[in-house]
Amino acid sequence: MSDFTQLVAQLKRRVDEELLIAAPQVEPRSLYEPIRYFLSIGGKRLRPTLLLLSARTVGGDPEAAMSAAVAIELLHNFTLVHDDIMDHDHLRRGHPTVHTRWDESVAILAGDGLIGLAYRQLLEVPPRYLGPVFRLFTEGVIEVCEGQAFDKEFEGRDDVTLPEYFRMIGKKTGRLITMATQIGAILGGGTEEEVDILRQYGDVIGVAFQVQDDLLDIVESEEVIGKTFGSDVSAGKKTYLMVKSAELPDAGHRRRMREILTAPAVTPNMLLEMQGLFRESGIFDQAQAEIERSYRRANEMLDRFPHPESTRELRDFTGMLLNRRS
Template sequence: MSNAFTLNRILGWAFGQNQFFERIFGPMSDIDIISKYREQFVTHLQARTQITDPRNLYEPVQYILGLGGKRLRPILALMTAEAFGGKAEKAMDAALAIEMFHNFSLVHDDIMDDAPLRRGKTTVHEKWDINTGILSGDAMLILSYQFFEGYPVKTYFELTKLFSKTALEVCEGQQYDVDFETRDDVTIPEYLKMIEYKTSVLVAAAMKMGAIVADADPKDADAIYEFGRNLGIAFQLQDDFLDAFGNPETFGKQIGGDIIENKKTYLYLKALQGATKDDKEGLLHLYSIKPEDSSTKVEAVKTIFEESGAVEETRKAIKKYTQMAFRALDETKLPEQSKALLQQFGESLMERTV
């Protein structure tokens, strides 16, 4: 499953809890708070990304940006800026940089995966060609940096330093994920680093950028980054668990999809550690095949996950990273009410069934 889809379900589900966000930001009469941020951001995006010549370079950029999505990373940047006493308007260009980079990564990921569709529409390299996809993606990366140029020098330096670090980590996470497909010696620390870099750091960076634009105390900015990073890791571990043991009526995708695709998830790696010799050999065999009827394989693997103790170990890890996120949140100088509501937000994510 793509990280874009994962994150959409992360925050798309949580953001649907309008009463929760009304308690943070106050009641909304005609439109919920997330829609307000999204509409403001999309208006800003459209104003800042007009097609110019050469059209074959910039039309694909506008095309991928126009495919929609919940715009969750930029929304987090705007929300965090206001939580720290700043104005969402001042965080718009930072939010746009995050969104532009995210979509750049999707264009190149689609080329690597030879994917025909993105958000139900033809991918850039299929609609145009591979060379156009590569070049337009490169332009998007450069545009991401240009959006920081309107900030004061000190803010510009802090934003670009964080952005460069995050962009490189996302690339490293993608490479780890590619490498893991053909490796049989993946370790748990390596897997945790991969999901942190592929999923968590861009979410964490979006929140920290909002704090930076709002001139938050550097310690607060670092703490809100850690909140987002650890919560993102906890969510991905929860997603691994739900992929195998979730309710098919609420989870929103095929149960056992990671097992069918032989994905080396946290459950799988923990099972290898705790399984008996026979079960370990059985698990390795099951992960070397892709039978036409996958249901028997999925059930056999799930049994090994349970009997090896991997299920309980995964639950412990989810709790561990969630608590680490809350400890980071406690270190901020945000009002206690805001801290409590953000903690409730995190707890709700971990209790989800979707």
């Protein structure tokens, strides 16, 4: 195992430990059991890891940023629990979603509780940073809700443009990732310039990360991604692939895709056909190129860091994301 892989594994272990402390095993059971269940069925902990690496990059102690890292992961889990209800998804991290294992009321409340627990973690931030961190976090909560609202609105539209798509994912996915780099850099004691460069780095990898998610949804098997295969296509989500499809020169391709999307029920065979259409029409290649371009651009952001040699871990992080399969 490389030093970086070991470091990431170690940070993840610390975050996992703290997450279960943050969600205590107390009454009411109908609130805390589903929260602890959801926190214990896995998850890559990418956002808290990124936050802790950002703190290290500016020369800070990751332990001083731990509560904020835990807060961001709790917030991320809130979005997953509520999104899964709205999107009728039954599988997450290879396990039943909260509303599937319990019911919708339990899942609504578990998500709400996760927001409260996230803010409670944030209270552990050193007082001098409380104001700015609290502000970034809160604007993040609002933007994540806005992003999810756009995502749901887009399901009912077939004229979503690429700029609209990028605005949506910037809020829904990008915001938490940018928040991770900014808060990590602030808590690590970074200068204004350092915080700003890491913010920009976060902006760019956030986009790449979501385009990758869009691709994985229809490329990888359920066993690998732990989510229902092709769930975005089935739900009529306007993913990068779908938005790009609207620009296809081949009218036959476009027509067949629309037939599949407007079918009363999307069958597994239709999903495989869709996969074939994406592949043949070059959409997969375009998405892959977009992802690689963004991750390259992210590393270029890091070149402007005052001490570029201290960005090695973040470059390794970029590489880890680039090669992820789930």
